[in-house]
Every structure is written in structure tokens, then in C-alpha cells.
Amino acid sequence: MNMLKQRETLLACSIIVLVCLVGLRSPVFVSAASLSNLLTDSTLLTMLALTQMLVIVTRGVDLSVASNLALSGMMAALLASRHPALPLVTVVLAATAIGLVLGLVNGWLIGYLELPPIVVTLGTMSVYRGLVFVLSGGAWVSSHQMPQDFIAFPLTRFLGITHLVWIAAVAVLAAWFIARHSRFGRDLYAVGNAPSCARYVGIPMARRLLWTYGLSGAMAGLCGFLWVARYAVAYTEIAYGFEFTVIAACVIGGISIAGGTGSVTGAVLGALFLAVIGNALPVVQVSPFWQSALTGLVILAAVLINARDAKHAGRQILPLHLLQRGAA
DSSP, rough: OOOHHHHHHHHHHHHHHHHHHHHHHGGGSSSHHHHHHHHHHHHHHHHHHHHHHHHHHHTTTOOTTTHHHHHHHHHHHHHHHHHSSSOHHHHHHHHHHHHHHHHHHHHHHHHHOOOOHHHHHHHHHHHHHHHHHHHTTTTOOOGGSOHHHHHHTOOEEETTHHHHHHHHHHHHHHHHHHHOHHHHHHHHHHHHHHEEEEEEEOOHHHHHHHHHHHHHHHHHHHHHHHHHHHTTTTTTTTTTHHHHHHHHHHHHHHHOOTTOOOOHHHHHHHHHHHHHHHHHHHHHHHHHHHHHHHHHHHHHHHHHHHHHHHHHHHHHHHHHOOOHHHHO
């Protein structure tokens, strides 16, 4: 019964109910091709939500993730268009490395200089977005300028499944291992739950934060390549405002903005929930003007549920404390 009360279980049931309701209104929505497209559409959001979850668990936030994606993607597109003979793996590694460096800049400022994450990433968000304009000169990189293997890679199928879905699956497994079975992941939860205690027991907080933001940046770099390759275009407004969608997926998945609480399953389900809403609203012919408003209402509802759960968690401590005193 406790499993039925868990946030992840309720969210998974909500996704299934939502898909079924939209399917009753428009049967094409639940066709195999439509669900396959839905899964593919959710991959980039899922991958970014995974590393954003690790950041939020430490009581931080990475607002620069979409700008990092745009800059890495633009540089990958420029590299591929100007040097078409380069192996694709070199371009992928270059985009990921660029994202990693940008993320490490955030991590160094937050971890070693102890600057507030929201201020640092708000600043670098503008810097990275501005660099996209500087490097591209405001011009687009179109599909006819990119090598064919560059464009084809994300949607090429292996065993009937697109590369995008395979990469997202590997990212989910890696995030699950880091969060649940590595000392690095356990330290992140400790830092988010009680920073002063984490410092007292010797957790290298600055180093942990450095690499947490580095992971977020590397994932943004990889997603930057996948984004421009999938849509076969790179422009200055790539993923504009997408950072808020990524954070929203984490909040809907039950990751606490206060830090210390969150799961990989929650991040994945939060991203899937937003992807279902994003694909379902046009199918049921909801006005585009209402789509962002409805998405915002869902996010507000998730925040209210998170706040209620936090209050319930607080109530459980006092009786336990009193019982221990009584026993002493």
C-alpha cells in the first residue's frame, strides 16, 4: 500500500490515465508510431532532467543549461559544416567537452568561491547565450551545410530503436548508478540535506559541486549536438527558455528545490509527463495560447504537492524525538 502512495507511482498512473483519455478522444495518439515519437521527443528533456536533478539535490540550480546546449550545439554545427571530413565521433566528443568546460566554470564559481548557484548560472546563462550570437554572427547553420551522417545520427535505428532513445536509456542507467550506488551520489544527498554536517564529516563539498555542475554541462553539450542534428538546423534561439522546462520536469517528479530529496525515476517520469502534455494538447486541439498556461498550472500543482509532502515529513520527526527522550 505504501508503494501506491509514492510520488513516482502516482505520477506513472497519471501518465497512463492521461494517455488513455487523450486516446479516447483521438485514437491516433495511442498508435505505436505516435507513442514511439512521444518517447523520442521526451529523450532530450529526460537527459537534461537527470543531471539537473543531481544539481537540485545539492540545493543548487543550473539555469544555464539551455544556453550551454545552444552554445555547444552551435559549435558542433559550425565544426561539422566547416570540416565535413571530421569523424562524427570527434564532433560528438567536442560538443560534450565544450559543455563540460562550461559546466565546470559554474561548478568552480559555486563550489570553490561559494557564490549562490542561482546568481552564477543566471549570469553564465546570459554569457553563453551571447557567445552563440558572437560565434555565429547571428546566422543559421542549415541542413544543407551539415554532413549527412551528422543529421541522420539521432533518428537512425538500431534494433528498431532510435539512437536518441538508446543514448537516453544509457543516461538513465548511469544516473541511477551514480545516485543510488556511488559514494559521489550519496555525498550529493548529504550535501543537500545538511551542508554543515557534510562539511564536518569531511565530504569535499567544493569538489563534489564542481563535478556535479560539470556533469550537467557535459549532458547539455551532448544534448546540444543531438538537438541540432535531429532538427538539422542551428540558430541563436535554440532551446530558448528550455531551462525552465527542465526544472519543471524535476519539480513535477518530486525533486525538492530545498535539496536532499529526489530520484532518477521521478526525473524521468516528470519529463515524460511534460512530453505527454506537450504532445496531447495539440491533438485535442487546445489553443496554443492555453498550452503554456496549462503547463504552468501543472507545475504549480506539483509545487503545492511537494510543499505538502515536506510538511508531512516534518511532522514525523517530533513524535520520534519525544519517544527517544521518553525512553532515555
